[in-house]
Amino acid sequence: AQTVTQSQPEMSVQEAETVTLSCTYDTSESDYYLFWYKQPPSRQMILVIRQEAYKQQNATENRFSVNFQKAAKSFSLKISDSQLGDAAMYFCASSGNAGNMLTFGGGTRLMVKP
Amino acid sequence: GAVVSQHPSWVICKSGTSVKIECRSLDFQATTMFWYRQFPKQSLMLMATSNEGSKATYEQGVEKDKFLINHASLTLSTLTVTSAHPEDSSFYICSARDRALVFEQFFGPGTRLTVL
Numbered sequence: 001a002q003t004v005t006q007s008q009p010e011m012s013v014q015e016a017e018t019v020t021l022s023c024t025y026d027t028s029e030s031d032y033y034l035f036w037y038k039q040p041p042s043r044q045m046i047l048v049i050r051q052e053a054y055k056q057q058n059a060t061e062n063r064f065s066v067n068f069q070k071a072a073k074s075f076s077l078k079i080s081d082s083q084l085g086d087a088a089m090y091f092c093a094s095s096g097n098a099g100n101m102l103t104f105g106g107g108t109r110l111m112v113k114p
Numbered sequence: 115g116a117v118v119s120q121h122p123s124w125v126i127c128k129s130g131t132s133v134k135i136e137c138r139s140l141d142f143q144a145t146t147m148f149w150y151r152q153f154p155k156q157s158l159m160l161m162a163t164s165n166e167g168s169k170a171t172y173e174q175g176v177e178k179d180k181f182l183i184n185h186a187s188l189t190l191s192t193l194t195v196t197s198a199h200p201e202d203s204s205f206y207i208c209s210a211r212d213r214a215l216v217f218e219q220f221f222g223p224g225t226r227l228t229v230l
Contacts, residue, residue, distance in 0.1 A: 033217045033218075037221075042223070043152075043205060043207075043223070043224050044221065044223045044224070045158075045207065045209070045221035046221075047218070050217075050218065052217075091157060091158070095217065095219075100163070101148060101160050101163055102148070102158075102160070102209075102219060103160075104157045104158050105157065106156075106157050107156075107157050
């Protein structure tokens with residue numbers, strides 16, 4: 001069984017600043033994947049970034065990067081140079097190595113102030 | 115690539131009627147599709163996993179006779195909400211797993227169901 005916890009229901013950041021969203025997880029699987037998804041007001045789920053647990057190097061996608069601490073079971077998302085379009089719900093998720101179901105955290109609502 | 119569509123995007127129905135929601139993978143073959151339910155300001159809750167050509171696997175607490183899932187082809191899965199009631203009103207999202215990319219799911223845009 002997997003559990004994912006996001007301890008920040010809401011976060012706020014000034015435009016052009018940097019913000020970090022927290023996520024912790026628990027899993028009994030030896031190999032797994034971690035994801036951050038963005039859900040804007042349209043409610044379309046958009047993959048932001050993916051991390052394979054067997055990779056030590058933190059994943060990076062343009063302004064988005066993760067801090068993956070495997071021993072601590074922590075997977076935080078850093079958004080640099082925040083833009084108004086980054087305002088959305090962000091969900092952390094995990095899945096087992098068989099690519100089975102995603103387990104989602106409760107979500108963090110990110111607000112970006114102009 | 116990796117586009118998933120859902121139809122309809124929204125539907126309003128009367129209590130007691132049945133509603134069918136379609137989920138299609140447009141440019142890839144999806145051996146597995148997932149159905150989620152999302153209440154306002156909440157996270158996604160997995161309802162069931164459907165594999166092409168076999169019966170769906172439902173999560174605990176999900177009534178299989180109320181939420182009928184069919185995955186008849188590698189590009190189409192349907193969710194039928196039978197005898198819908200107001201408490202079934204919700205946002206339903208499907209996702210599909212590309213058989214070539216087993217670690218990633220691609221999400222449809224969702225269907226808003228309102229039962230009067």
